[in-house]
Amino acid sequence: MKQSILVKPQQSSLEDRPIPEPGQEDVVVRVKACGVCASELHGWKGDSGTYPKEYGHEVAGEVVAVGSGVKGIMPGMRVTGLFGKGFAEYTRAPQQFVTPIPDGVAYEHALGEPLGCILSAARRTNVELGDTVALVGLGFMGLLILQAVRLRGAARIVAIDTRPEALESARQFGADETYTPDAIPDRLMMAEWGRVGKGFGADVVFENSGTAPGLTLASHIVREHGILSVVGWHQGGARQVDMEMWNWKGFNVINAHERRMDYLMDCMRRGLALVAAGRMNTASLVSHRFSLDNVDGAFRALVEKPAGFHKAVVLTT
Ligand SMILES: [Zn+2]
Known part of the structure; x- marks a missing residue:
């Protein structure tokens, strides 16, 4: 053969x-x-x-x-x-x-x-009815996660990707808001710890990009005590995170690999x-x-x- x-x-x-x-x-x-x-x-x-x-x-x-x-x-x-x-x-x-x-x-x-992998990530990440869910990375896996999130009853789905074409696809699959990383509105960003009220963030954020900037962005968007679910496969070296900000926000992290x-x-x-x-x-x-x-x-x-x-x-x- x-x-x-x-x-x-x-x-x-x-x-x-x-x-x-x-x-x-x-x-x-x-x-x-x-x-x-x-x-x-x-x-x-x-x-x-x-x-x-x-x-x-x-x-x-x-x-x-x-x-x-x-x-x-x-x-x-x-x-x-x-x-x-x-x-x-x-x-x-x-x-x-x-x-x-x-x-x-x-x-x-x-x-x-x-x-x-998608079903495992979606089942382990507890999206509740009515949640606002953000997705960072809308490649093949991201677009499947988007579909799973809709099935789990998210009220609002925010899609973020560097490629406008990926955002267009996200809209076709039911995303309510789409942004390139440089255009995310303040109300979604909870970047600066200690500044309560700067933004509301998202209840659940799926990091699908497998990149360091994607992980950083996802941790900025997730609200206090929300869920950050890492679906992307992070290759090519260790990641650095702002643990002080992570601690302050108190969010849960799902390492969504099985x-x-x-x-x-x-x-x-x-x-x-x-x-x-x-x-x-x-x-x-x-x-x-x-x-x-x-x-x-x-x-x-x-x-x-x-x-x-x-x-x-x-x-x-
Ligand atoms: Zn594979």
Whole structure:
């Protein structure tokens, strides 16, 4: 089979590898779609780790073989889950990390891993009915969080991004107010501790950008005793925070990343159910498609964010 291997920074090579054999508890899939995730961007650019790297973890595909101990999943089923090495024609995962794709949902709209992460973040961050919620960063994950926040009953949704185009998308998905970081009104900013009344802030702020300025801005916007939920994947070094201001405001911080795999799988199934029910829209977010021999093109699109970009997927068939 063909597998795209990252042989050195920003250079992938299509190589011949044996089709994975299923262990007793394993499911082997023919990969149909694999999302290109910002969490792998630093490694692709060359900022982290060693080479070669085998990338691609947002897999949806068709089951072609299962181990003798696998129950309830059989060849021909459409599945997603927590796979690795997904920029390939075939890959495998243990059965507990595999779940069916609901009927009527296309492979490229059923990328289980990001859906699981979004549902986990949304479930762990207690948005109450009537809250004002701010979102910092409206990329693929931010636009999914926006949809989850609407479902949880926010009264007002404020979207903040450096890209006007991302803000336009946020409006289409139901944001009530949109701002670039330099244009946020004072009433939303509670930046200066001790100055009660400068602004009201937001009850809940989701930091989706994974950047140092994004984290700083989010902590300025969150109100006293509000919730700051860190959804962005912060790579590339330690972050500095104004702990005196954090202490003064007394807000709660949710580190919205998930390592409990059974919980993540439960979140994934809930996310897929919302997509199947039409309550969460992933179809409008898959904007750029690449073939297996052009994984680098997909990562470049993630870096350059051409017009209309939300999410790149690699399609293997
Ligand atoms: Zn991912």
